[in-house]
């Protein structure tokens with residue numbers, strides 16, 4: 130039987146980043162994925178992800194996102210490839226919008242560069258938009274856009290170049306404690322032993338950690354690309370990423386990064402999935418028409434024809450915070466479910482945290498908000 134220091138199950142954003150961090154530290158690490166890195170079946174696909182610093186979800190994320198920026202820049206320096214494009218982000222919403230207000234509080238509390246703009250100022254600066262005169266607007270210049278598929282592939286390739294073993298099309302059936310370490314059993318009957326395991330299986334994590342499953346909800350999330358009506362206004366140098374709180378929905382969008390158009394989607398759930406393999410359709414004509422109506426009103430430069438749509442999955446916790454830490458009953462198993470629709474930006478930092486936890490069972494990074502035992506208090510290992 131082959132033996133490693135750490136086995137990583139799942140090479141999406143989190144698993145790939147942890148494999149890279151482990152390899153950089155000289156650990157003997159092995160990674161498994163049931164597909165190939167950069168695939169479109171999990172949560173890390175669709176060309177673009179927003180990274181922003183003033184965090185409406187909770188100001189406790191700000192120190193982490195600062196470290197994540199540094200991590201992405203280090204990956205770029207190591208690989209010579211760009212994954213982060215600075216575009217800024219415009220957050221705008223109905224008067225008194227709780228999300229805009231909360232981002233502003235977070236910016237002030239953590240001394241993050243930001244500008245409170247009137248809608249008129251925002252539109253003058255970013256003419257792709259057309260915002261109602263009584264809306265609240267906040268601009269953060271340091272925000273940007275990450276390229277998820279490219280980043281995941283770079284992380285896995287860099288880890289492999291540093292000595293990690295990578296198995297793709299390799300589905301893990303079970304991870305169980307064995308003495309101080311773990312036994313990893315694959316679908317094809319092979320087994321691997323390791324000193325610790327990181328379970329970063331995205332929306333499939335409930336299959337490998339069934340005691341977590343009742344606490345997670347998988348939701349269908351579509352992403353749709355619109356042809357610009359004014360292409361010159363939606364390039365990353367002219368148009369920031371955006372979050373719009375219309376009072377009825379939270380809509381996010383990204384400028385035309387790759388020449389495929391402006392991507393937009395709903396941050397709210399678009400249906401609950403029974404499991405991660407359940408069929409999930411791309412946006413229907415009715416759904417894209419509804420989104421396009423919002424763009425016509427608020428981002429007219431982006432409201433052209435629909436070019437394409439895909440669907441993705443959010444793995445949501447009841448409090449929308451991540452699950453990240455040691456399994457309460459088996460410290461050699463590290464749990465990583467950083468999603469609820471906002472985890473990607475942290476992957477460069479979370480990879481380091483997972484490597485800390487797998488090798489030393491502790492980390493100096495502030496992750497108390499994400500403790501698995503808030504859900505798994507009394508659970509036994511399946």
Ligand SMILES: Cc1cc2nc3c(=O)[nH]c(=O)nc-3n(C[C@H](O)[C@H](O)[C@H](O)COP(=O)(O)OP(=O)(O)OC[C@H]3O[C@@H](n4cnc5c(N)ncnc54)[C@H](O)[C@@H]3O)c2cc1C
Pocket residue numbers: 138139140141142143144161162163164170171172173174175177178179180299300301302329330331332333334337350351352394441442443465466467468469470471472473474475
């Ligand atoms: C539409 C959409 C928009 C988003 N926008 C943003 C954003 O703007 N900013 C942001 O920060 N975040 C955003 N997110 C969230 C972010 O993308 C996720 O938090 C992140 O991608 C989760 O990564 P992961 O590694 O946990 O999961 P995944 O990327 O799904 O990776 C899990 C991996 O595990 C593998 N796997 C599963 N089971 C097994 C098994 N048994 N054996 C072997 N391998 C297995 C899978 O094949 C997969 O590759 C968005 C998510 C979606 C869906």
